[in-house]
Amino acid sequence: MLHKITSLTVRDVRFPTSLEQHGSDAMHTDPDYSVAYVVLDTDCGLKGFGLTFTVGKGTEIVVCAVEAVAGLVVGKSLQEIVSDFRGFYRLLTSDGQMRWLGPEKGVIHLAIAAVLNAVWDLWARAEGKPLWKLLVDMVSHREFRLDCFFLLPEEHMLKEGYPAYTTSCAWLGYSDQLLKQLCTDALKSGWTKFKVKVGADLEDDKRRCRLMRQMIGPDNTLMIDANQRWDVAEAISWVSSLAEFKPLWVEEPTSPDDILGHAAISKALAPLGIGVATGEQCHNRVMFKQFLQASALQFVQIDSCRLGSVNENLAVLLMAHKFQVPVCPHAGGVGLCELVQHLILFDYICVSGSLGNRMCEYVDHLHEHFTSPVVIHDAHYMPPKDPGYSCEMLESSVQSHQYPEGDVWTLIMNK
């Protein structure tokens, strides 16, 4: 079956997470977790679902950009696309009249990610496999030695899952009381790795990091995330002041485009045992290449919607492997956990074969709006089994959260 794409629809779907400060950080103080949600219809009835993540009002701009590229997709068959996926990727990213907006960065790239995510979802559904398995089956299996026993990596993942860390205990806008409660709950559920938001006020950061350490103890892992708040010198002195709390990494210490700045920060913090992590706003593979070449990061944080979907993320996974830098994907947003779990499973099974210093982010928000939500067991992502890329949303959720006409928003606006 050819699966000719007959239409592409895109909707602006937003969740009012800012009301309770979920997802807040030093630069995004009032995020409403949102998606530009894409559905591809085909002549045989099969659909493909895709999304890209944003944090509120920006979604309307991404929706326009998706509409602008729709004409490059509608009318093509899945077979035509996947038989020359590289050519199709180039068609989307190199359109003569739209390339000026990027190239391969910003709003237009987010839009292309949403569309390509839907195409990959369609392909995996057509093959009757979860996306990670579609990718794994494309390359040959290898056997790795894992601790004291031999297990194929795929079997290992199906049994144990992929290790995760949580960001949900310590968004910047949460009170100390809430932070304590959420840490207590998370520890009971088996979490051992925690990320705390920092960057707005040094004294606050010291208090919150101290509290986190008290709650999680000396042996669990702590990471800090500044969301680009500092300049280079400020980042070095600020993080040095937080070194006593033993963070494994500082994430996005400065502008996401400042490769040499990250290199300077990495060099300065190495003696303190603190690495630099970045990637959620690293806009394409070329940037990642230079970050790796400049030893400017010690943890690669791929993002399933920032880069040009699976296509570009695979290139980054391979480069990270070449440079022997662990990949710890970003997933702080709606739908990002659902998507990126497929990529990190593929990374482990077919590329890195290692779990050393590796973990995938998890945030405990909004999974109930997906038809195949992530399954977390004992702080591990369990491999998804349903065909596709796990980003189909419940139609009822899409309708009630569509902006501005959905019930959820009309209620808020009429208050």
Ligand SMILES: C[C@H](O)[C@@H](O)CC(=O)C(=O)O
């Ligand atoms: C605005 C988002 O919630 C952002 O804070 C997420 C992030 O930085 C992370 O998960 O890491």
Ligand SMILES: [Mg+2]
């Ligand atoms: Mg972050």
